Amino acid sequence: MLTNVLGLVIILLVLFVVFQIAKASEAISILKGGEASSKEKNNRLHGVLFLLVMIIGLPASMWSAWYYSEWFLPAPASVHGVWIDNMFFWTSVACIPVYFLTHIALFVFSYMYSGKENGKAYYFPGSNKLELIWTAIPAFVMVLLVYSGISSWYKIMGDAPKDSMIVEATGQQFAWTLRYAGADNKLGTKMIKLIGSDNTFGQDWKDAANKDDFQADTLHLVLNKPVLIKINALDVLHSFFLPHFRVKMDAVPGIPTQFHFTPTKTTAQMRKELNDPNFNFELACAELCGQAHFNMRRVVVVEEEAAFKQWFAAQESLYKKQVTTAEKEVPASAATDNTTQATQEEKPTENTKKLSSL
Ligand SMILES: [Cu+2]
Numbered sequence: 001m002l003t004n005v006l007g008l009v010i011i012l013l014v015l016f017v018v019f020q021i022a023k024a025s026e027a028i029s030i031l032k033g034g035e036a037s038s039k040e041k042n043n044r045l046h047g048v049l050f051l052l053v054m055i056i057g058l059p060a061s062m063w064s065a066w067y068y069s070e071w072f073l074p075a076p077a078s079v080h081g082v083w084i085d086n087m088f089f090w091t092s093v094a095c096i097p098v099y100f101l102t103h104i105a106l107f108v109f110s111y112m113y114s115g116k117e118n119g120k121a122y123y124f125p126g127s128n129k130l131e132l133i134w135t136a137i138p139a140f141v142m143v144l145l146v147y148s149g150i151s152s153w154y155k156i157m158g159d160a161p162k163d164s165m166i167v168e169a170t171g172q173q174f175a176w177t178l179r180y181a182g183a184d185n186k187l188g189t190k191m192i193k194l195i196g197s198d199n200t201f202g203q204d205w206k207d208a209a210n211k212d213d214f215q216a217d218t219l220h221l222v223l224n225k226p227v228l229i230k231i232n233a234l235d236v237l238h239s240f241f242l243p244h245f246r247v248k249m250d251a252v253p254g255i256p257t258q259f260h261f262t263p264t265k266t267t268a269q270m271r272k273e274l275n276d277p278n279f280n281f282e283l284a285c286a287e288l289c290g291q292a293h294f295n296m297r298r299v300v301v302v303e304e305e306a307a308f309k310q311w312f313a314a315q316e317s318l319y320k321k322q323v324t325t326a327e328k329e330v331p332a333s334a335a336t337d338n339t340t341q342a343t344q345e346e347k348p349t350e351n352t353k354k355l356s357s358l
Helices: 002-031 035-067 079-112 128-157 267-274 305-313 318-334 339-344 350-357
Strands: 165-172 175-180 214-216 219-222 227-233 238-242 247-251 257-261 281-285 298-303
Touching: 002 035, 035 079, 079 128, 079 257, 165 219, 165 238, 165 247, 175 298, 219 305, 227 238, 227 247, 247 257, 267 298, 298 305
Parallel strands: 165 227, 219 298
Antiparallel strands: 165 175, 175 214, 227 257, 238 247, 238 281, 281 298
């Protein structure tokens, strides 16, 4: 950081010195009586400086792109991720040559045609042919880029495939809570009135669809199976970001959003591909949401269907965890005179204690 600041200060100082020298030499030649030739010298100096900016600036811009390339998006691991990367590639193919051509023209012409004492401006009234060429070519390229963008947008943001697995992601300071729709693949209804310390989202236990919904710390996904993520926020803005899957959607309090995608690489495959046994896909929050924003990171596991089913079967629904244990606890705590039964019962957990006190 400090070296960067120092570098910037040095550049500014050098520019300041060049400017002062130019001013001084101009003043000297005015004193000598050659005002016209001093202007010409000044113009030439500016032309040379323009050229220097190009000679240093263009390679520097290429170098910085190469230097920071390790912070570019990682290799895509979803169906639509490949489309997005393709669009990015073709947009770059169209823009990078234009960037170089226009900048070379800008700086070289400034140098070549810097003001001369007896120089005369060339009068060019315009050319329809030229106008047509430099309007039609960019317009054609723009139409192609916009067309590919819009068609991909509708494919990505359109209705999710019918067989999509449904997962709900709720952002709050500072964690993502993941709720799976369970075996029925239906998220149970929520009601604001039911929100409590043990029922953070106010799941309505009378709704049968809620009874198999479970929460998970890790986002497990199936290889090549579409998944629909339903995104919410409890407090402030968050953003559901899966960089490897090119998924990014804001989580807005009060406005449900969603995103569907299909993972195409398992975690194991990626580990092999990247030669990194510790690699994990990650879920991050891409909206600076507060002090512990960094803490919202979650691991994403993509696996074959068999491994997923095994994990899925081992999960316990929130209903089972909270409501049924609470029901079991009620007679035990009510039967105060039956000491043997009370001692046989397991000690109530923190959650069930709170629930039975409600
Ligand atoms: Cu956040």
